[in-house]
Amino acid sequence: MDTPIKNDKITLSATSLGVIDSGKNAGSGALYRKALGRPMRQIRAENFFKRTLVLMGLIMVILVFGILLTLIVQSIPSIKALGVKYLWGRTWDPVQDIYGAFPFLLGTLLTSFLALIISVPFSIAVAIFLGEYYPKGWLSDFLKNTVELIAAVPSVIYGFWGLAVLVPIVRSFETKIGVDPIGVGIFTSSLILAVMIIPYAASLGRSVIQMVPSSLKEGAYALGATRWEVIRSVILPYTKSGLFAGILLSLGRALGETMAVTMVIGNTSQLPKSIFAPGNTMASVIANEFTEADKAVYLSALIELGLVLFLVTTVINMIGKRVISRFTNE
Amino acid sequence: MLTIILAFACVVPLIYILLYIIEAGVTKINWNFLTNIPKPVGETGGGIVNGLVGSVIIILVASIIAIPIGILTGVYLSENRKSLLAYWCRLCVDILQGVPSIVIGIVAYFWLVKPLGGFSALSGSVALSIMMLPIVVRSTEETLKLLPDSLKEAAFALGMPFHRVILKVIVPCGISGILSGAILSVARIAGETAPLLFTAFGNPYLTTNITKPMQSLPLLIFNYATSPYNDWKDLAWGASVILLVFVLLLNIFTKLITRRWKIQL
Numbered sequence: 281m282d283t284p285i286k287n288d289k290i291t292l293s294a295t296s297l298g299v300i301d302s303g304k305n306a307g308s309g310a311l312y313r314k315a316l317g318r319p320m321r322q323i324r325a326e327n328f329f330k331r332t333l334v335l336m337g338l339i340m341v342i343l344v345f346g347i348l349l350t351l352i353v354q355s356i357p358s359i360k361a362l363g364v365k366y367l368w369g370r371t372w373d374p375v376q377d378i379y380g381a382f383p384f385l386l387g388t389l390l391t392s393f394l395a396l397i398i399s400v401p402f403s404i405a406v407a408i409f410l411g412e413y414y415p416k417g418w419l420s421d422f423l424k425n426t427v428e429l430i431a432a433v434p435s436v437i438y439g440f441w442g443l444a445v446l447v448p449i450v451r452s453f454e455t456k457i458g459v460d461p462i463g464v465g466i467f468t469s470s471l472i473l474a475v476m477i478i479p480y481a482a483s484l485g486r487s488v489i490q491m492v493p494s495s496l497k498e499g500a501y502a503l504g505a506t507r508w509e510v511i512r513s514v515i516l517p518y519t520k521s522g523l524f525a526g527i528l529l530s531l532g533r534a535l536g537e538t539m540a541v542t543m544v545i546g547n548t549s550q551l552p553k554s555i556f557a558p559g560n561t562m563a564s565v566i567a568n569e570f571t572e573a574d575k576a577v578y579l580s581a582l583i584e585l586g587l588v589l590f591l592v593t594t595v596i597n598m599i600g601k602r603v604i605s606r607f608t609n610e
Numbered sequence: 611m612l613t614i615i616l617a618f619a620c621v622v623p624l625i626y627i628l629l630y631i632i633e634a635g636v637t638k639i640n641w642n643f644l645t646n647i648p649k650p651v652g653e654t655g656g657g658i659v660n661g662l663v664g665s666v667i668i669i670l671v672a673s674i675i676a677i678p679i680g681i682l683t684g685v686y687l688s689e690n691r692k693s694l695l696a697y698w699c700r701l702c703v704d705i706l707q708g709v710p711s712i713v714i715g716i717v718a719y720f721w722l723v724k725p726l727g728g729f730s731a732l733s734g735s736v737a738l739s740i741m742m743l744p745i746v747v748r749s750t751e752e753t754l755k756l757l758p759d760s761l762k763e764a765a766f767a768l769g770m771p772f773h774r775v776i777l778k779v780i781v782p783c784g785i786s787g788i789l790s791g792a793i794l795s796v797a798r799i800a801g802e803t804a805p806l807l808f809t810a811f812g813n814p815y816l817t818t819n820i821t822k823p824m825q826s827l828p829l830l831i832f833n834y835a836t837s838p839y840n841d842w843k844d845l846a847w848g849a850s851v852i853l854l855v856f857v858l859l860l861n862i863f864t865k866l867i868t869r870r871w872k873i874q875l
Binding site: 322323325326328329330332333334336337338340343344346347350351354401402403405406408409410423425426427428429430433434435436437438440441443444475478482532537538539543570571589593594597601 | 612613614615616617618619620621623624625626627630631634679682683685686687689690695696698699702703704705706707708709710711712713714715716717719720721740743747771772773776797798800801802803804807808811828831832835836846847850853854857858861862865
């Protein structure tokens, strides 16, 4: 807030400078006008620049509200035609105009939470290793950079790799434990999702673990605690909320992930019977059926899924970021 | 001990994926692969030049839209730290960062594809630029926050007007941080497929017209990877190698810059 005041002073001084200048060169009319004109032009340019900046700030707000508004307006036909029970209808049959989103909600929840359960031990381990065991050195640099590169690989490539490598592995695993050896399905997508979301929780976890005051740790060490005891009874309790927020943010990431899941989940609209069965998530059904939706209600039902996805991920992200910022401000 | 094993287990999938994709794809890349469009099913050979050109055009247009807006918004946020609009703006940038990419695809479809009457590369670029914005804004804001106030004060003391202080002193001082944010945002969207599904749509032929459907590397990988034909899968493997190497190089490059600047992105 202090800049505008400063700026006013600056413009004032610029004007007075201009006047002094013009006094010296009063003999030449053109120079005089030029010297007087410059501050006015500068003031105008300055105001224009400030207004542009405010406009840019407004654009962000308009963009987000525009997204929300577009989703709401476009899903009104489906909300009108199908009502609230759309969300727990168990059949999705566009040919007969029956729309129930429950299989997709269930598919999304199953894949995301399964992925979370698989990934949490790994991401917490990375966080502890980088935050407490070896915060410096080439080994931790290597681990840190590799884990960050995991997040950089495009999801369509994860999907392709999953299709070529993971699906056969899962298929032979399924034959061994005696379920239908389909290969594609919720379990496979959870595995890929788990790999994809490790970096988010890990990097947030590392930064909160590094913020544990060293006096606490030193106190525990002075009492004779081993490293593991320090981690278990000082670091983990202290960073509980931060770690939770990291996991929450990676959940938000998993919910909205589209391409990798679409490629390995099997894409059926039936209610998944087990975690090895093929299914569909909200994002993958939109990706698959959006361009084929020939009826207004069909399209609108898909957009309503998008609206639900938007709201859920936004709420999860906001909670996660609140918790993190409260943690870092303490 | 368990911690160490679990921590390093995370590295395994990445290295496995990298090696597998490079092994499967690198042999497919040759001059023909880079200069031809895909052949119909049954004919061997063919390349991915349409995807390469399309990706470059779509990403360029998206950068032209997103980077100036993103930098200016970042400047706004770092100059007005406590105003009401800045609070909302920051909140919206946070929200935007978390929006699933498929939702942005839907929105771009209704903003551009429907009004313009057909799929177009331009709508794909807009969708991608929406995804780039939060990263550019955040990195600009964080970089400018790191600059000492004395810089700005000295410039003001010399009688420079506000816009020149920003454009000639502040932004050039933080340019490497800002640019690395821009490069990172390109790296993030280069592999995005979901927002392009209903916007750029894909095209089996080479085109440079941004008002027409256009192929891009991720779309090509998605379409050919899920096809049942081995020739097409080979094309997808080759395309994956190119995309992967491009994205990883951009990431490593930004990492090198940001390490010098100690910026948290």
